[in-house]
Amino acid sequence: MVNDYDTFGEAYTSESEANLFNAYYARPAIVNLAGDVAGRHVLDAACGSGPIAATLRDRGATVTGFDASVTMVELAKRRLGADADLRVADLTAPLPFADGAFDDVIASLVLHYFRDWIAPLTELRRVLKPGGRLILCVNHPLVYKLVYPDRDYFAITVYSEEYTFSGQQAVLTYWHRPLHAMTDAFTATGFRTAVVSEPPPAPGAHERFPDLIGDKPSFLCFLFFVLEAV
Template sequence: MLALAGDVTGRRILDAGCGSGPLTAALRDRGAIVTGIDASAGMLALARKRLGDGAALHVADLKDPLPFDDGAFDDVVASLVLHYLEDWGPTLAETRRVLRPGGRLIASVDHPFVAYTISEPRPDYFATTGYAFEWMLNGRLVPMKFWRKPLHAMTDAFTAAGFRLAAISEPQPDPAARELFPDDVHDLATRPCFLFFVLEAPA
């Protein structure tokens, strides 16, 4: 996400679905003016601990209208957020509204091929379908629900909202992953994991 964002010095950035704030912090450290939103007050409390009291953080659900003026931001980042939503249309329309002309949406999602292959029997790749599973976090199982979309449905949603596709990326793991996840780095480097988009809001 940071590599795709490039030089963000002085740019007004909305971190949509900021969670506990790691991307918000990294963008702020690089000179951006960052506002974070998340539907979870608990996640925002963690972000507040990370970012301090001066951070602009708001409880907001991406399914609802955003509490910002038209053209309020130069960029919107949405890191591993959109795949929680069945219908991207209203969210992308609001994202487009709060971006200035020429602004960018930088988004990442689970790679659609991964979402297709993790369950058996395999679902219809071309259908938008929900799937649920559990993650073990801090010793307890946490239920999760994501939505599968084929690649063309993603790009169709972006263009229908008025965005122009500038880049699609399937990046390799950061070199630090070799030390952090030594048992997993081979799979991370040889199988599709995530898909990244840079979308421009034409002037």
């Protein structure tokens, strides 16, 4: 299976609890963009093992989450408690939520797994209230060109990369798309782009990961957006 988190989900979760890319970059940046969520109903789409959902709940949000991986949902239940509203659902299919059910949707590190963005974005727009926010991050498209300089930046292209998560081998398959293809998909599905963010790592990252970033003045990894449902 492609991106089979049921196989390596526990290893991925262990690896990402305190690493640079998740713990000191993607998660704090998403939480910062979400801001004050007290009293808001938030959907964590492709919630994984639930670290973002847990943080937003601690900040006063009512959080619902789903993931396509049974393993990841079980891990999220361990983190958030058996009474948490966590479900197995696939972002490429209709979601089990009513129209306009949520004030905010979080979609962290998931859209880059899909060739088609229109269907999942349309479904996320459906479950958002008018004026609600979709807060998301994906692989930065410029990183693709830096890593694969001979490839066509402007082509929507599939590629795979090998990883080791807590000693377990895994392969993740992504779809690269240029920035304009991302923003075109946002507009086509009823969103207005409110924020485009390329944040620095969280405080302490340079000291904790000297071999990865050390004293480098810049760090490029993911691209973040806040979209408003119109």
